[in-house]
Amino acid sequence: MTAPIPPVAAVREPRLWAIVGATGTGKSDLSLDLVERLSQQRIGAEIVNVDAMQFYRGMDIGTAKLPLADRRGIPHHLFDVREVTEEAAVAWYQPLARDVITDIHARGNDAILVGGSGLYVSSVIYDFRFPPRDQDRRARLEAELAERGVGPLLARLREIDSATAARIDVRNERRVIRALEVAEQGESNHGAMLPERPELWHAHTRVLGTAVERQALVERLDRRVERMWRDGLIAEVQQLREHGLEKGVTARRAIGYAQALAQILGEISESEAIAQTQALTRRYARRQVSWFKRYAEIEWLDVLNDEPAAFLDSLDSAEGAAK
Numbered sequence: 001m002t003a004p005i006p007p008v009a010a011v012r013e014p015r016l017w018a019i020v021g022a023t024g025t026g027k028s029d030l031s032l033d034l035v036e037r038l039s040q041q042r043i044g045a046e047i048v049n050v051d052a053m054q055f056y057r058g059m060d061i062g063t064a065k066l067p068l069a070d071r072r073g074i075p076h077h078l079f080d081v082r083e084v085t086e087e088a089a090v091a092w093y094q095p096l097a098r099d100v101i102t103d104i105h106a107r108g109n110d111a112i113l114v115g116g117s118g119l120y121v122s123s124v125i126y127d128f129r130f131p132p133r134d135q136d137r138r139a140r141l142e143a144e145l146a147e148r149g150v151g152p153l154l155a156r157l158r159e160i161d162s163a164t165a166a167r168i169d170v171r172n173e174r175r176v177i178r179a180l181e182v183a184e185q186g187e188s189n190h191g192a193m194l195p196e197r198p199e200l201w202h203a204h205t206r207v208l209g210t211a212v213e214r215q216a217l218v219e220r221l222d223r224r225v226e227r228m229w230r231d232g233l234i235a236e237v238q239q240l241r242e243h244g245l246e247k248g249v250t251a252r253r254a255i256g257y258a259q260a261l262a263q264i265l266g267e268i269s270e271s272e273a274i275a276q277t278q279a280l281t282r283r284y285a286r287r288q289v290s291w292f293k294r295y296a297e298i299e300w301l302d303v304l305n306d307e308p309a310a311f312l313d314s315l316d317s318a319e320g321a322a323k
Contacts, residue, residue: 012043014105016202018050018113018125020292021210022285024220028066030210030301030308031114035074037312038110046075046104048097050115050124053254055082055093058240061233062256064224077104084251085244091133094123098201118291125205126198134181141177153180160184169287174249200297208311209292209300216304218282225256225278229270233260255280 017034019027035045049055053063057080060067065079077100082088097113101124104111113124122128145153150173157176158165161183168175212220237245237260245252245261252258259273259280268276292298301307 013204014108015110016101016105016113016125016205017045017110018121018205018207019210020050020113020118020121020207020295020298021116022212022217022288023064023116023281024217024224024285025210025212026303026308027114027116027210028064030208031112032072032074033308033312034112034315036072037315041315044107044109045112046077046109047071048100048104048111048113049076049078050093050097050113050117050120052088052093052115052117052120052250054079054115055088056080056084056251057082058084058236058243059251059254059257061228061231061236062254062260082251083243084240084248087249088251090119090123093120094128097124101202116288118288121292122198125201125207127201128198134185137184138177138181141180145173145177150176153177156180157183205297207295207297207299209295209298210303210308211289211300212303217285221281221285222278225274225281228256228277229260229274233257234264237261237264255284 019031019034021027031047035047038045051063053059054065055078056063059065066076078093078097081096097120101111101113113121115121141153150170153176154165154170157168157180161179164179164183168179170176233256237257240251240257241261241264245257252261256277259268259277262268263270263273299311301311
């Protein structure tokens with residue numbers, strides 16, 4: 001009698017992890033620790049950037065970009081892939097990031113998406129499809145913005161697509177123009193918000209959110225901004241000006257960089273630049289939290305109560321990693 005054939009062990013499919021949350025909540029630290037914990041289980045993992053300002057070469061201090069020496073030898077992707085004169089757009093990022101993730105998975109490794117740019121995160125982990133661009137229409141809208149301001153554009157958007165107008169960030173002129181560009185084409189779901197019932201792009205996706213109690217986060221962010229100026233943000237911006245920062249569409253408007261540039265040009269004082277950056281950073285963090293709260297899959301980890309460490313401990317078993 002022949003011995004029974006043992007069952008074939010299930011092959012573990014590579015995962016897509018997303019570590020998201022407000023700025024200053026420890027996403028980078030958690031991503032590095034997660035890679036090392038997975039490595040202990042003989043699971044390879046690589047990190048993919050989804051912070052829109054960390055795409056830019058030379059924008060390091062103001063974006064809290066992790067220095068190469070602190071990356072623990074772990075592969076990091078999509079950092080320093082744009083010049084400050086180039087535009088960073090979600091429609092550009094989505095296929096690029098997905099190609100990188102597909103390549104990581106082809107190597108048998110997990111991909112860990114890390115960052116707080118909500119729309120960029122959503123474009124990767126959910127089944128987003130972007131309507132085509134109309135360059136002539138966009139040029140006309142940009143000329144109208146320059147001549148008349150954003151008010152008439154918003155009014156027209158409200159007439160054409162009131163639902164999008166109600167949810168869009170009206171302070172973001174680029175988003176308003178894009179929404180109107182799409183609305184005038186008769187399209188919907190232009191990518192300025194999360195779909196009502198989003199479907200995951202990759203079946204094996206796990207979303208972790210880092211959280212810090214509001215008052216503690218405010219104090220963290222205020223100190224972080226002060227540290228940016230101490231660490232040499234003004235000198236960094238001076239150097240970026242030599243590479244065309246003021247010609248950039250996206251980079252020159254980044255929080256901290258716009259204020260540092262205004263200080264350099266003598267438009268505001270250092271104390272005003274710092275105070276403005278602190279206020280804008282706090283407001284941005286609130287928007288980030290609101291955005292990610294809509295993710296049905298998210299697992300929130302309280303950083304101040306050591307929940308990230310407890311989560312990593314839960315991965316010591318194969319069942320925890322395969323959840």
